[in-house]
Amino acid sequence: MTGLVLWEPELQLVLSAYANDVLLAVQDPGDLARVEACQAIYSAASSARVNWVKSSGLAVGDWRQVSSLPPVLQTIRWSTDPLLYLGVYLSAMHPSPPENWQNLEGGVIEWLWKWTRLL
Template sequence: MVQDSGDLARVEACQAIYSAASSARVNWVKSSGLAVGDWWQASSLPPALQTIQWSTGPLVYLGVYLSATHPSPPENWENLEGGVIEQLRKWTGLLRCLSLRGRALVPNQLVLSKLWYRLNTLVPAPGFLTNLRTSILEFFWSGMHCAPLGILHLALKEGGQGLKCLHTQVCVFRLQALQRLLYSAGSSAWSILAHAILRRIRGLRYDWQLFYLCPGGLP
């Protein structure tokens, strides 16, 4: 997270030291940067960093689209819902051969796993999870609903089928990230950015203390 142009100057200096030690160089011309905020101008950057293709996004990073103007760019969700529904459709011809447990394993293991990476890092588009929830229910019962979807989410020993709940899974991802931030012995690379963002909330300059001061969230 860059606070001012001085941070970028230090980035260039660190890269120069790395290049001298490893004989490897960064091709800045082929690099892309996400410009967040309006405090800087490209002309004020160090010469090497001026050649980066700066934009406000969307920019692809590790398979995810990032944007300085949108918390969850729609490019991340385009065609994803259709892809999941299409995969479920391919299994409809085998439904008569599958037990209820088998019908739960198809979305759990073979279909929904493609969603976990993006749901772990991004806020889903409005209606995205609700639409998929309906499609999964239609697939499981093949048009003949015998029980609410909430019952299917229960564990086998509780009378359910262990079908994963998308909304619950998103909450699990958020709690796991919070647990790593607050209680992890090692400092993850992303935690540095997370702590910097927390300190800027309402100008309070607090960090992890916010979760204890306002457990219900800031108004």
């Protein structure tokens, strides 16, 4: 959460923004160290925080050595299994994991039925 306080005579306005479900793609572990450094600067300036312990990472390629990452990034739940992001499974091994297609037809039919009730 970031906050901005605007002061007017006899009025205090606080603007807050929440950023959840952010997806970040990097090509090598060195990029992750730079991401963490940029995030630390942003946090210092904005008071925004990343809950690294609640974060997930999809390890792709041959750099799966978590111990070589900066300590804060080692707390991320790293996995080579498909990662669920906004209801869609992302995978390094399969362009579209089968989990993405399970119950898809039923879900679409359910949404269409809900939408038609609005008419």
